[in-house]
Amino acid sequence: MxxxxxxxxxxxxxxxxxxxxxxxxxxxxxxxxxxxxxxxMDYEQGIPPEHRTLVAVPTMLTSAAGIEHLLEGMEVRYLANRDPSLHFALVTDLVDADAEV
Structure with a gap:
């Protein structure tokens, strides 16, 4: 073999x-x-202030239309989860350039 x-x-x-x-x-x-x-954890009455939470959404900024889409998504998340102790943030970065300057 x-x-x-x-x-x-x-x-x-x-x-x-x-x-x-x-x-x-x-x-x-x-x-x-x-x-x-x-x-x-029981949060039926809402999130207590001592358990404040930040929801970080990692994203890449690729175009102006993409930014609009991201902002609309943030609005949807906020409207679906209205709680004074719940916050949302975009963690963004630009795409890599085609050439080094």
Missing amino acids: NWLGLALLVIPVLICASHLGMGIVNWFSMQLFRPQSLPR
């Missing part, structure tokens, strides 16, 4: 073995550590 044939045989075997190994590790970890519920 040549090296190419051996490589073509070994690659699928390694892929199958890694999937099998991950399945076994996942099964053992589920047997050792049972899942637990995470604590919830």
